[in-house]
Amino acid sequence: MASPVSATRNNAADRRRPGTVSIREVAQRAGVSIATVSRTVNRIPSVNPDLAKRVWQAIDEVGYLPNTQARALVSGRSRMLGLIVSEITNPFFPELVQEFENLAVAQGYEVFIGSTNYDPARTESLIRRMLQRSVDGVAIMTFGIEEELVQKLVEREFPLVFVDAGPDLPNIRVLKVDYGEGIRQGVQHLAALGHRSIAFITGPLYMRSAVARRDAFVKSMAEIGLTAPAEHIVEGTHTMEGGIASMEKMLALGELPTAVMCSNDMTAIGVLHALYRTTHKVPEEISVVGFDDIHLAQFALPPLTTVQMSCKHLAAAAVEGLRAGIEPAHPRAASKQWRIPTRLVVRQSTAFPRGTLPALMQNASSGRRESSPRSASELRP
Amino acid sequence: MASPVSATRNNAADRRRPGTVSIREVAQRAGVSIATVSRTVNRIPSVNPDLAKRVWQAIDEVGYLPNTQARALVSGRSRMLGLIVSEITNPFFPELVQEFENLAVAQGYEVFIGSTNYDPARTESLIRRMLQRSVDGVAIMTFGIEEELVQKLVEREFPLVFVDAGPDLPNIRVLKVDYGEGIRQGVQHLAALGHRSIAFITGPLYMRSAVARRDAFVKSMAEIGLTAPAEHIVEGTHTMEGGIASMEKMLALGELPTAVMCSNDMTAIGVLHALYRTTHKVPEEISVVGFDDIHLAQFALPPLTTVQMSCKHLAAAAVEGLRAGIEPAHPRAASKQWRIPTRLVVRQSTAFPRGTLPALMQNASSGRRESSPRSASELRP
DNA sequence: GCATTTTCGGTAATCGTTTCCCCACCTTGG
């Protein structure tokens, strides 16, 4: 009679981490059943306020934290959101991740981050891992992903958020970035300054967004009667290294443009670097425009004129899009598209092209400000 | 008799995500019990090879993925590692996160990332969230955290990894970064070039690592008979903004140093920015040295001479340290400390101080290489 | 050829929750 029935087995609870307290301890201390504790924690209104108070006190005393795994197991909701980015080391993404995380956590979700590094095998394993951890939805922010890899998610009717484009299915929402507007502003800004020879360094062209940005550039140029020759549209990689390589290629070709637009800011920073190495002055000899407006852009030398794609907007739309797919009662549950605006931010990497009004631009004293006098209106007589 | 017993209840399985298959389906299809499936999946050698093959085939056919939540619930191990950083938007950390994640995933772990943003409330909630998700261990890579917040983790005997310093307890491992060596190399490099007036911009001094770096600087200076006046040791924030502010403060004071060392690369990039704005040339007028050697450092203008703290090393040590605490059979289970080396990487932000050998330094053509001829030996007659 | 050992797979308990079902009890109406 010394050992009660449960002691004969090697109880699984022995494996439990010390200090972990379960709903049972709370129930015991409060003198109620575990059902009541659960109801209290989940704020079911039917539980008697006095009892509830006792339960909360017990929870406090024993330091109870509900076990999320058990919760997820029974409810079928893990309250985790997957967030797939292409490279966490590209500064654009940490900013996005940060915003996304803040919003998700505020809504009671946890974030499962993964970067694909443009590697299909890695992406595949990432998706499998997310499925195993049974995330409630996935935001695919890589700006271009192999369709077939996502198939698994689509099959399981996972709420999904894509950027730019995605299949038209009930659980899928798409964030439409307005590439056109921002890039048009950039092109017109340069044209207004007097530039006629404007080059463009694209991202990797298997990415839908890279193509979209390039097309927006070509279209904006055409609108004002300009065309860039083929050798002035160079494919890059959306990295600083790519920016350097692309710019060096262009430099080697001779016949330099007077301005270079880039598909993202990292590329632009690479371009600045390449021009520094070859002692070309920016913006005096060549103007440079980026895209994204990452935090770093304002600290580039010179501070980078760039097209802003609001990270906050993007993150907010992603989280809301996922919630809309997960929570049936969400106000925008029916929306399928979410529009992300862009706009030009003028800093100091753009100026009049060499030869026009040189005296004005040469005095590079301190105190240059974002609202510098190099605006389109000044150019017009 | 129409409805069997289980159909009378509103079965919880109804809530299951479509496409999800459980171990039961596999067992049924393979014609074995769920125990056999489990044993097969976990590669328990006692299961008959023929049976195992049948089971694997069934797994493949139905597309079974073991539910991690259920696994974690029964085993008490979630196979998740917590990773706490201070700011994911500081480029140093994504690099660390990336490495950490690669290693963790290779070992079958998932990573739960969180950034404190230097906010104790946020840190508190982060730790609570990690506890709820029952991570197996936590690496605290913030280089300085409030002791009391960690208390909760310590109490629960969580395997922990700290950077720089941590309590001496059984489950805790510390990564000791050798700040001294790298900073000494930096100071001696500058001194060898001829600098005597070297300033230092620290990190926020409530961070242990910031203090350690400053102390290493002061010590290295003293070793070669130099002292920096108080106004040449300025507190920064480990951000670009902080670097700008600190440098501007120093500029306002007059009595400029000929070289500035910074507690991290972001600060150094801020310093470069401030000097650009005030048209001071780097390195001709002022030399700048960073710390960390983030990827961006080589793309700064000019490319930044900096003290490298190997991210790969740090991440590898963190993962191994955690595994050592979690898995009793780990080869280094007994180790308490892990040493992280540092070393100077010379690029182009350092040169002879103004006035000494100016002609040699002025020809800033391309082709400057890391192994430039500005070494100590050249200086000595 | 029978008894003993070994192998191998199935049954069931368990992890920590949520939630369905039902039984008390209390309130209220007649």
Add this chain to the structure above:
DNA sequence: CCAAGGTGGGGAAACGATTACCGAAAATGC
């Protein structure tokens, strides 16, 4: 004062895995 109605709370069955235990069949010894 008793029956009907409503309501709060407890018991127990899931969720999907792991694993201790046990029993049946196969292998082996004498």
